[in-house]
Each structure stands twice: as structure tokens, then as C-alpha cells.
Amino acid sequence: MKIPVAKPYLIEEDAQAAHDVILSGWVTQGPKVETFENEFAMYIGASNAVAVSSCTTALHLALVVAGVGPGDEVICPSMSFIATANAIVHAGAIAVFAEVGDDYNLDVAHVSTVITKRTKAVLLVHQLGMPADIDAFRELCDRRKILLIEDAACAAGSEYKGQKVGSHSDFVCFSFHPRKVITTGDGGMITVKDSEHARRLRLLRQHGMSVNDRERHASAKIVFEEYLEVGYNFRMTDIQAAVGITQLKKLDRIIEERRKIALRYHDAFRNIECLRLPLERDGYRSNYQTYSVYLNENAPIGRDELMQKLLDEGISTRRGVMTAHREKAYAGRPCAPLPRSEDLADRSIVLPLYVPMNDSEQLFVINTVRRMLQ
Ligand SMILES: *Cc1c(COP(=O)(O)O)cnc(C)c1O
Numbered sequence: 001m002k003i004p005v006a007k008p009y010l011i012e013e014d015a016q017a018a019h020d021v022i023l024s025g026w027v028t029q030g031p032k033v034e035t036f037e038n039e040f041a042m043y044i045g046a047s048n049a050v051a052v053s054s055c056t057t058a059l060h061l062a063l064v065v066a067g068v069g070p071g072d073e074v075i076c077p078s079m080s081f082i083a084t085a086n087a088i089v090h091a092g093a094i095a096v097f098a099e100v101g102d103d104y105n106l107d108v109a110h111v112s113t114v115i116t117k118r119t120k121a122v123l124l125v126h127q128l129g130m131p132a133d134i135d136a137f138r139e140l141c142d143r144r145k146i147l148l149i150e151d152a153a154c155a156a157g158s159e160y161k162g163q164k165v166g167s168h169s170d171f172v173c174f175s176f177h178p179r180k181v182i183t184t185g186d187g188g189m190i191t192v193k194d195s196e197h198a199r200r201l202r203l204l205r206q207h208g209m210s211v212n213d214r215e216r217h218a219s220a221k222i223v224f225e226e227y228l229e230v231g232y233n234f235r236m237t238d239i240q241a242a243v244g245i246t247q248l249k250k251l252d253r254i255i256e257e258r259r260k261i262a263l264r265y266h267d268a269f270r271n272i273e274c275l276r277l278p279l280e281r282d283g284y285r286s287n288y289q290t291y292s293v294y295l296n297e298n299a300p301i302g303r304d305e306l307m308q309k310l311l312d313e314g315i316s317t318r319r320g321v322m323t324a325h326r327e328k329a330y331a332g333r334p335c336a337p338l339p340r341s342e343d344l345a346d347r348s349i350v351l352p353l354y355v356p357m358n359d360s361e362q363l364f365v366i367n368t369v370r371r372m373l374q
Helices: 012-024 031-044 055-065 083-090 108-113 134-144 195-205 213-218 238-269 303-312 339-347 359-373
Strands: 048-052 073-077 094-098 119-125 147-151 171-175 188-192 291-295 348-351
Touching: 012 238, 031 048, 031 188, 031 238, 048 055, 048 195, 055 083, 055 119, 055 147, 055 171, 055 188, 055 195, 073 083, 083 094, 083 119, 108 134, 119 134, 134 147, 188 195, 238 291, 238 359, 291 339, 303 348, 303 359, 339 348
Parallel strands: 073 094, 073 119, 119 147, 147 171
Antiparallel strands: 048 188, 171 188, 291 348
16 A cells, blocks of 8 residues: 555546636636635635735735835744745845744744844744644734734644634735645735735735736726836736635535544554644644654654655655754854754654545554554
8 A cells, every 4th residue: 555645635626627717718817816815815704815826925925015124034933844934035034933832833932032123023834734822922923013924824724713824914824735735736825904915915916017917908998007016926827726716615624534534643643652643722723734743752763764664664754844944045044042843843753644535544554653653
């Protein structure tokens, strides 16, 4: 049996949606993008949603529109996918790394120790789909008069205190990369509270152009566009958006299924003493974009050896979330010691979780992991 670590849930209706757009003759940002934005905002319970080409460009654009620029510091976890820090650098600012807790999310107490006069924002990541304590960060940011921006790349459909992640802050960024719970191939979305922010995001994602090509196309009069700011090309295509619309319809079902699989892992592993399992606190609801376990010191084998042995049996795994500060791209930049981030990154292992994952596949993973750790 060959078990992948993840795979996108794409079915016939998604392929049909892309097919129909291709034959419609309008393939770049257009009516499908607008529909996808409206339906995503409605799903999240946000007032606006702006679609872009990826979560990386979503974060970059959100930071720019939030007013982050050269000389500013933005606090984020090092233990995240590297795009979190890269977006800060792309916006011209300095990424200041803070420590995370056992839930893989930023540690609010440590964050407060790295705030300086230059700190403009905290970029809060909901790592692996598990919501961070948004209220605690909101309180800190309000008190220290800094912005709170959320990287919810992995957290579409996750809930914090009964509300969807994406409904709490001024800018919340999502990813539709195939590794996430729903996909458009590549793609991103920003949920925004303020319609003025949404307007500026829409302007900047398309070259700062005053009239978009769809409006020009629909106009009976000739229209000359103006270029109001130095913008970007961060558009999502209508082909991607059409797939996003059909994927979004399935999101709740996908999350139910993912949670069932996560619960089964939980029940199977709770008595294995050397494993620490993901912790979902009261009021938190993860979409289980990833199921990552931590291997304690007392494990009979090391993390890398366990990964290799599982691969030998046909089971793909991945290391836990990376740390950016130990990568060459960030070498030589000042950084506080981050022992917990390093330990979590070095001792965590991502187990297979995808939809549909049948019982015999999951049982094979469970039994193989058990055999190697007991
Ligand atoms: C995947 C991911 C990103 C990047 O998303 P893209 O859509 O691939 O640009 C950013 N931050 C986190 C935490 C991620 O997991």
C-alpha cells in the first residue's frame, strides 16, 4: 500500500467548472472572481473578500494597504512556511521572529517582549489550521497600538469562539494551494472589514488601473484607463475562481471528513506515551489542514528514522513546520533565541491526512506507527 501525506480533493464538477470557463472566452479575472469573492465573504462572515494569485501575494498586498513599509518591523513566527516572513520583506519591512507555544502558534507573552518603537504589526499565523488565540493578540495589539494581520493560509473554515477565522481582523489572508483544504491550483484571498481597504486592494492587484478591463469591455463608450498608483499583477484567473466556487461548496464536508480522520488518529495514539498530539482547546475548531505529532525525548527512535521507516513501508510523511531563521535566506539577520520553535520543528512529524482516506489506509498508518513506537 502506498499512502501519500496529502492530496487535493478535486472531482468532476471542479474539472467541469474550469472547462466551462475556458470555453466561455473570458479566462482572466472577471465574473467568476467576483462570484468567488462574494461567496467566500459570505461563508466566512466577512464584509469583503478580495481574490489574488496566492496567499503570499495576499500577505504582501495586505501589508502594503495596511501601511507597512520600509523601516517598519512586523512580528511573526519563524516556525511557519517561509512565505509568512517573505511577504514582510517584500513589503519592505523587517521580519522580527517570535517564539511559538505547544500549539505551534505565536506565544503572546514572547511577542510582547520583542515589540519595539518600530513595530508596526503582528502577523499572526493559524498554524496547520489550528486557530491562534485571536482575542489575546487583539488585546495586546490594541494596548500597544499596533496592527493585527492574520495569516490564515491553512485555516479556511477553522473557527475561533464560534466564528470563522477571517471574520475578526482588518486583513486575513488565505491560500488555495493544493496542500491546503480547498484549492484553485494556486490562489489566495484577503477578507477585509473596511470597504475602502477592499477598494485599494483591488486597485493594487491590477496595476493600479482606474478602470478594469471587464468594465472597459462592457462599456458602450470608449474608456481610457488611468494608472493611479504603482501596482502589481496579483490577479486570480476566472479559471481558478470557477474551481474555487465548486471547491468552496464542498469545504464544510471536507472539514467534517478531515476532523473524523483526526479524531481517529487521536483515539489510536492517545496511549502512546512518546507522542504529543495536537491540542484543540475549548472554543477552538481546527479544519485539520495538517495532523502533526511531536515525538518526545523518550521515543524509541528519532524523528528522521521514524520518517524513513514509514517511507520504507510506503507511508509518506513530512517534517513538522520549518523555521525561517535557520534557512540561508534569513541567515545573519538579528533574531532572538527560539529554542521551542527549533525543538518543535526538529521533533514533529506530519502524518497522512487527505480526503477521501479510507479506513484500511488509515488503519495501516496507525498500526505501522504503533509498531514502530511501542
Ligand atoms: C501555504 C502557506 C503560505 C503560502 O501560501 P501560497 O498560497 O502558496 O502563497 C503562507 N503562510 C502559511 C502559514 C502557509 O502554510
